Amino acid sequence: MKVKVISVLEDNYMYLVIEESTRDAVAVDAAVPKRLLEIIRKEDVVLRAILTTHHHWDHARGNEELAQLFPGLRVFGADERIGALTHKVTHGQELSFGAIRVRCLFTPCHTSGHMCYFMWEDDSPDAPALFSGDTLFVGGCGQFFEGTAEQMHTNLTQILGTLPEDTVEPENEMVKEKLAWARQRDDEDLPTVPSTLHEEFLYNPFLRVTEEPVQRFTGRTDPVEVLRTLRSERDNFKKPKERPNPQAMLAFDWGLFGPFLEKK
Ligand SMILES: [Zn+2]
Known part of the structure; x- marks a missing residue:
């Protein structure tokens, strides 16, 4: 499983996850089709699906255009407001794309339909990847636009916080x-x-x-x-x-x- 990090819109990222044996690919938060298509071409892969974390334009606005370009493209997400959505997913649902496996983790708060995606390949030395959208950032978390501090606390501690708390010297x-x-x-x-x-x-x-x-x-x-x-x-x-x-x-x-x- 190879993850291409593609910076978009000056303040954001989208991702292309490649199944290396089949050269199939899954995009996460395909906001800018042009950039994504360049990478798809360069990597010589076939785009099979889009996973969208939430409906905000800086995460989902490329969906319609890509759905037109790739007939049969599957678009997954947990919110009806997501453009070109074909498959509504629920918490704990698992998907697979070749050897790539995905677990959907529902984390409402930033938006009421926010889904994170945990991705891995069985029997692979590659680390699993968490696509956390606008729920968890490097050093931060998303704004509480459609939810409460209680919900975000559940998201961070129980849904995403699956690793044990570390006991390293905290004085930062x-x-x-x-x-x-x-x-x-x-x-x-x-x-x-x-x-x-x-x-x-x-x-x-x-x-x-x-x-x-x-x-x-x-x-x-x-x-x-x-x-x-x-x-x-x-x-x-x-x-x-x-x-x-x-x-x-x-x-x-x-x-x-x-x-x-x-x-x-
Ligand atoms: Zn957002």
Whole structure:
């Protein structure tokens, strides 16, 4: 299973997952058909399906055009508002594309029909991949447009938080390291995804709502209240003007780290 990361729309990513024995491919959040078609051609693969995390235009707006270009293309998602949707999926549903297997993980909150996709190949040395849409970011989580802090807490702890909490020293050397890394990648015009869930547990405050420093920062102890406060701090944070390249700033959630580091 090979995952091509394709940056789109200056602040976002879409993905092409390739089944290497059959050269079939599955796109995740096919927002910009032109870019996707270039990669499909270059990789010499056949697009079989699109998995859409949610209906927002920066994730789903390419669906109609691709469905016209590829008759019979299957478009999966959990929300009727997703363009060209052919297969509505539900939580826990499994799909397979050749050797590639997918488990659908329903994570309503950013939108009421948000689905994450966990993908792997049996008997493969490749790590499984989680396509988390606008639920979980590198170092952040999505805005609560159509849901509550309670829902996001469930999403992050029970649905996506399947790996054990890490016990590494929390006083966030990890945050500083990741920030330095992201600035470097940003300067070199390289993507700041992917990350690993393991890493996210080490520095993403939205996944660390039971950690003492995060609770101290928010002045709350109840995990849902910690999460609600973090999100509202993030929503009110203005991006620093001196950052020259806005591209990776949105993909990498700088905003939360700024006040988080300053306040300590
Ligand atoms: Zn969105």
